[in-house]
Structures are given as C-alpha cells and as structure tokens.
Amino acid sequence: MADLTTGTLGDTLRRNGVSRRGFLKFCTATASMMALPPSMVPVLAAALDNAQRPSVIWLSFQECTGCTESLTRSHTPTLESLIFDHISLDYHHTLQVASGHAAEAAREAAMQASAGKYLLVVDGSIPLGNPGFSTIAGVSNLQILEETAAGAAAVIAMGSCAAFGGLPKADPNPTGAVAVRDIVTDKPVINVSGCPPIPVVITGVLAHYLTFGTLPELDQYSRPKAFYGTSIHDRCYRRPFYDKGLFANTFDDEGAKKGWCLYKLGCKGPMTYNACATVKWNEGTSWPVESGHGCLGCSQPDFWDAGGFYNALSIPVGDISRTASYAVAAGVALGAAAAGINRKTKTEANRQHSTVTVDDLEKTS
Amino acid sequence: MNTLGPSPHPFEVSATADPGYHNSLPLLHEIAHALRLLRLKGTTTTLDLSAIPFGPGDERLLLECLGRGEVSAKLEALGDSHIWESAYPGVWVIEHRNSCGERIAFQVEITRLPSILETRLEDIEEGLLALQRALANLQTDKSV
Numbered sequence: 001m002a003d004l005t006t007g008t009l010g011d012t013l014r015r016n017g018v019s020r021r022g023f024l025k026f027c028t029a030t031a032s033m034m035a036l037p038p039s040m041v042p043v044l045a046a047a048l049d050n051a052q053r054p055s056v057i058w059l060s061f062q063e064c065t066g067c068t069e070s071l072t073r074s075h076t077p078t079l080e081s082l083i084f085d086h087i088s089l090d091y092h093h094t095l096q097v098a099s100g101h102a103a104e105a106a107r108e109a110a111m112q113a114s115a116g117k118y119l120l121v122v123d124g125s126i127p128l129g130n131p132g133f134s135t136i137a138g139v140s141n142l143q144i145l146e147e148t149a150a151g152a153a154a155v156i157a158m159g160s161c162a163a164f165g166g167l168p169k170a171d172p173n174p175t176g177a178v179a180v181r182d183i184v185t186d187k188p189v190i191n192v193s194g195c196p197p198i199p200v201v202i203t204g205v206l207a208h209y210l211t212f213g214t215l216p217e218l219d220q221y222s223r224p225k226a227f228y229g230t231s232i233h234d235r236c237y238r239r240p241f242y243d244k245g246l247f248a249n250t251f252d253d254e255g256a257k258k259g260w261c262l263y264k265l266g267c268k269g270p271m272t273y274n275a276c277a278t279v280k281w282n283e284g285t286s287w288p289v290e291s292g293h294g295c296l297g298c299s300q301p302d303f304w305d306a307g308g309f310y311n312a313l314s315i316p317v318g319d320i321s322r323t324a325s326y327a328v329a330a331g332v333a334l335g336a337a338a339a340g341i342n343r344k345t346k347t348e349a350n351r352q353h354s355t356v357t358v359d360d361l362e363k364t365s
Numbered sequence: 366m367n368t369l370g371p372s373p374h375p376f377e378v379s380a381t382a383d384p385g386y387h388n389s390l391p392l393l394h395e396i397a398h399a400l401r402l403l404r405l406k407g408t409t410t411t412l413d414l415s416a417i418p419f420g421p422g423d424e425r426l427l428l429e430c431l432g433r434g435e436v437s438a439k440l441e442a443l444g445d446s447h448i449w450e451s452a453y454p455g456v457w458v459i460e461h462r463n464s465c466g467e468r469i470a471f472q473v474e475i476t477r478l479p480s481i482l483e484t485r486l487e488d489i490e491e492g493l494l495a496l497q498r499a500l501a502n503l504q505t506d507k508s509v
C-alpha cells in the first residue's frame with residue numbers, strides 16, 4: 001500500500017493510480033457531494049489537487065454510534081475511502097485498533113504534533129449533571145472536550161446529539177446533556193445535525209475543509225447552508241399536493257396511496273432543514289417521505305420534544321384538521337406559525353421538567 | 366431537403382407515460398433553454414441531477430423523454446461511467462458509478478462533447494513519450 005503520510009491529495013490519488021479522467025470524475029462526484037454547482041468543478045479540481053493532509057481527532061460522548069455507522073456505511077466507498085485515506089484519523093475509539101492507554105497516547109501525540117491545526121469531530125452530547133455519567137478512560141466527557149478543543153483549528157459537531165443535545169437532552173434530560181457549542185465558545189463550531197446525519201453530508205463537510213481549508217457558509221444554527229439551506233418541505237416532491245390541499249389522513253387511505261402530502265400525519269418537513277429530499281438515503285434509493293412516512297424533524301434542535309411524531313406540527317390530535325385548513329389558507333406563514341405553536345408546547349414541557357439526580361436514577365432503576 | 370438527421374425523437378413515446386410528480390418537466394424546459402444557448406452562443410451547461418427533488422417515476426420519465434442517440438461511451442476509472450448522447454444532439458447524459466457499481470454522480474451536460482471524454486494535454490504528452498519509447502523498443506527488437 002502506498003505511503004499516505006505525506007503530500008497533497010493529488011499525490012495520494014496519483015499514488016493510487018488514479019488517471020486524469022478518474023480525477024475529474026472524483027472532482028465531479030465531490031462537487032455534487034458538497035452541493036457545489038458543476039461550474040465549480042475546475043476550481044475544486046485545482047484545490048483538491050493541492051489539499052494538504054489534516055489530522056482529525058474524533059471524540060464520542062453520549063451517543064449511539066449511529067453517526068459513525070452512517071458514515072462507514074455510506075454508499076460512495078471509492079470517494080470516502082479516497083478522502084479517508086487522505087485525512088489522518090488519529091483517534092476514533094470505535095474505529096481505531098489501539099485501545100486503553102495506547103489509544104489515549106495516540107490522541108495526546110496527535111494533539112501535540114498538530115497543535116492548533118487539527119480538526120476535532122465530536123459525536124454525542126456532554127453530560128453536565130454528573131461527571132460519572134459518561135467517561136473515557138475515567139476522564140469526564142467535559143474535561144476531554146475542553147482539553148482537546150483547546151488545540152483544535154475547528155470543531156465539527158456530528159449529529160443532533162453533539163449539535164443540539166439530541167436524544168440524551170430530551171425532557172427531562174436526566175444527565176444534564178448539553179451541545180458542543182454550549183462548551184466550546186472560542187472556536188469555530190460547525191453543526192452537522194441529523195439523527196444520524198446523511199453520510200454524504202458528513203463527507204461533504206470534511207471534503208470542504210480538506211479542499212478549501214475553511215469551513216463552509218453556515219446558517220443560524222451553525223449548519224452548512226449547502227445542505228441545510230432549504231427546508232424539506234420546499235424541496236419535497238409531494239409539495240404540489242400540499243399546495244392544492246390534498247392530504248393523506250391515514251397511512252392507508254386513498255390519499256396515502258396516491259402519494260398526497262403527509263402534513264396531517266405529522267410530517268415536520270415545513271420546519272425542518274436538511275438535504276433528504278434531494279440527496280435521499282441508501283444510495284439515493286428513497287427517503288422517509290418517499291417511503292410514505294412524514295419527516296420527524298431530526299435535524300432540528302429538540303426535535304424529540306416537539307410534541308408527537310404523528311401530530312401535525314405539534315398540535316394535539318383534536319386540532320389537526322383545523323390546523324391543516326389554516327395551513328393551506330396561510331401558505332408561507334405556516335413555518336412561523338408552526339414555530340410559535342412549537343414554542344408553546346416546549347414551554348409547557350419545560351414547566352413539567354424536574355431535575356433528576358443520581359439518587360433518583362438509582363431509586364427508579 | 367437534407368435527408369440526414371437525428372433518429373426520431375422519443376417524446377411521442379413518453380406522451381402516454383406516467384407523468385410521475387411532474388418534476389422532470391421543468392427540467393426538460395431547462396434543458397431546451399440550455400440547448401438554445403449552446404446553439405446561439407456556444408455556452409455549455411451542466412445540470413446536476415442529484416440536486417433535483419425527483420419523485421418516484423420522475424427520473425424514468427426524464428430518461429424516456431431524452432431517449433438515446435447514436436453515441437455512447439464507457440469510462441473505466443474509479444468504477445465505470447456511462448456517457449451517452451440523448452436523441453437530441455448536444456444533450457448528453459453522464460452517469461458516474463464507483464467501483465461497487467453505485468451511482469456517485471448523475472448529470473446532463475449540454476455541450477458538443479462532454480469534457481470528461483476529451484483527452485488532456487498532459488495525457489497526450491505522456492502518450493507521445495510512451496509511443497516513442499514503444500517505437501524505439503520495436504526498432505531495437507528488429508535490429509537484434
């Protein structure tokens with residue numbers, strides 16, 4: 001196997017026997033993956049040819065490993081493997097061979113060798129309730145994050161748990177889970193939300209950093225606009241039915257069979273920003289709405305507490321038809337209205353919130 | 366009258382096809398607009414189909430409408446790529462697949478010749494050197 005420890009990405013590709021046409025194909029697919037317009041392919045080709053090899057440290061906290069699963073099962077192995085051959089993934093405790101002290105030594109060595117330059121990727125939320133809730137080598141998640149983020153060039157919060165607290169933060173948030181951005185305030189933090197994020201979005205963000213050495217343009221939640229710039233609803237192929245007021249009322253009625261809009265069945269597409277409607281899942285096979293199920297809103301903050309997955313935008317079941325007819329009449333105002341309703345639901349949820357202590361956990365377990 | 370021309374266009378075939386979710390129709394208009402630009406100004410356009418919100422049946426309808434012309438090519442680099450001219454000269458479909466056969470990019474290029482098919486100058490230079498070496502070897506073999 002070629003020595004991949006030095007040189008630019010262009011060198012890596014040439015060492016792997018990639019031809020010039022192959023390189024152009026690689027750039028075309030990468031541009032598509034990064035949601036760049038095809039006219040950017042020559043710029044991308046020049047930048048990729050000279051991309052340096054960054055060190056990446058990947059920390060996993062309160063998470064389910066779904067984000068890593070999503071990435072490693074992504075369906076463009078040639079592209080990913082070329083990119084991952086090129087980055088130096090110096091610490092990832094699920095993927096690395098080393099364990100125990102050797103693993104921690106690898107992290108410390110990478111932090112020293114690339115101080116100020118390495119990219120830190122985090123999946124999972126950080127528990128503040130009790131340091132013992134989640135530790136690595138006996139060290140609390142908070143402490144590891146603080147010390148590793150200190151020397152990082154930038155931090156990528158991978159998945160909704162790292163980006164927004166995710167499922168661990170769901171009411172009543174027993175561990176006091178917080179997002180990376182709540183802890184790391186003096187570094188650029190890029191949120192790649194989703195439960196899990198779309199694999200191509202993960203590699204698209206890594207490829208952007210690798211190519212241009214900068215972070216992409218971000219939205220109000222620090223997510224890359226290229227992937228989170230438009231709502232699921234705005235790019236949904238069922239949108240013409242929504243606009244005509246044609247809704248499925250149950251999962252097996254005539255409307256559902258005809259592929260009508262799933263809004264009344266709880267679709268959160270109107271308030272969810274993600275790339276599912278175009279990038280799709282499983283090698284572009286389909287995505288939840290195409291498979292007949294509404295969007296759960298997994299890339300939005302606190303999606304787990306936004307009412308019920310099958311309630312139309314967090315409205316109690318009894319109000320669904322009224323809300324739907326309002327939505328059809330109000331058109332574009334829907335997003336804002338839904339957000340308002342959602343806030344109300346959350347305030348009620350917060351009121352019910354009670355802190356859970358370790359003693360409480362022990363009592364109930 | 367010029368009797369040489371492209372094969373009959375397949376649009377008539379698809380007139381009865383399932384219209385899917387109609388997202389392929391605006392795209393066909395965009396392709397027609399780009400073809401006009403190519404004819405008038407020589408401007409080439411590339412459309413990334415993976416950025417289009419296709420519904421079930423949309424892609425099939427688009428490909429049916431475009432049909433296939435007389436040129437098709439296969440590129441074997443990092444997996445197979447299939448490139449073919451549609452029944453509308455100047456409208457090319459390019460499908461890149463990786464070494465596992467999975468699609469990694471899908472484009473319509475409105476151009477005289479897709480850029481991926483053109484031979485790069487560096488390749489020509491390397492090719493020339495290789496050919497000269499091969500000829501020199503042949504001559505040496507002959508003289509032995």
Ligand code: SF4
Pocket residue numbers: 232233234236237238239240242260261262263267268269270289294295
């Ligand atoms: S509500 Fe959901 S199913 Fe309906 S158009 Fe919007 S995203 Fe698509």
Ligand code: SF4
Pocket residue numbers: 194195232272273274276287288289294295296297298299
């Ligand atoms: S459709 Fe919605 S819930 Fe499903 S993965 Fe995409 S953003 Fe998440």
